[in-house]
Amino acid sequence: MQNFFQGFFQFGYVTRDVDAAVAAFREKFGPVEFAVNEPPAIDGQAAPTRRIALAWIDDVMTEIIEPDPMQKTIYDDHVPAAEGPIRLHHFGYLIDDHQAMLDRLKGMGYDVPMAGSMAGVLDYSYADTRCDLGMWSEFIRLDEGGKAFFGAVPRTMTRVK
Template sequence: MRNFFSGFFQLGYVTRNVSVAIAAFREKFGPIEFLINDPTSIDGKAPPTRRIALAYIDDVMTEIIEPDPAQKTIYDDALPAVEGPIRLHHFGYLIDDHAAMLERLRNMGYAVPLHGSVPGALDYSYADTRADLGVFSEFIRLDEGGRAFFNTLPRTSTR
């Protein structure tokens, strides 16, 4: 079985307002272009997020999540007190077998408070690894649609 940390590809942040956070990010770090996604319902339920900004900086994806304030979410504890800043919430890992990873996480004693599927795109799960790593860990298995979507994301090279 692969090392737990194999497939690292993403730094996941949370914020109170994606637009304000992107403006602050660009002011500090330069002209990074983001794709902003407005999630639709997942498995027939309202998504826990209002907006998600995505961009690759070199080979690492930066994700900035604006949770839905009307819901209790796994993002709430990491939210900054004011609009503008971002706070690290999770590390993201690409995996090949979602069911096997869920079983592995259970065997390791990690709760998986959020998981689901976007048919034709991806399966995802968030493991509560905060006690050991300080942040959640997100595991994503991509289908063709997910790979195609990730390939459309803006890329900034620092090299």
């Protein structure tokens, strides 16, 4: 069985406005290139996010999520009061077996209020681990399309390997 924390790869943040957040991030932390996209519908439902900015910084992905304010989402309690800032929402983990992780999360007593699949791309789930970890946990299983998508995310190297 996969260690719960194995596969860590991502800091997930939320913001009111992705453009303002990316600009503030760059101003504070330096030139980081982000890919900004508008998520498609998931399982026939409108995505709970309007836009997402992704960047690899060394081997860790930074994700900045702009939730859809017209929907009630798991992101709502973390949205900063002003445009520009970001607020930590979740840690992301890459996994090999999505159903096994869902079963494990259920066995551990964690609610999984948001999960879905994008055929040929990925399966994902958000577990409410706030009671034990202080934040949400996202678990993602990548198909070939997801591996290609993540591979195309811009990468900023801050250290020499």
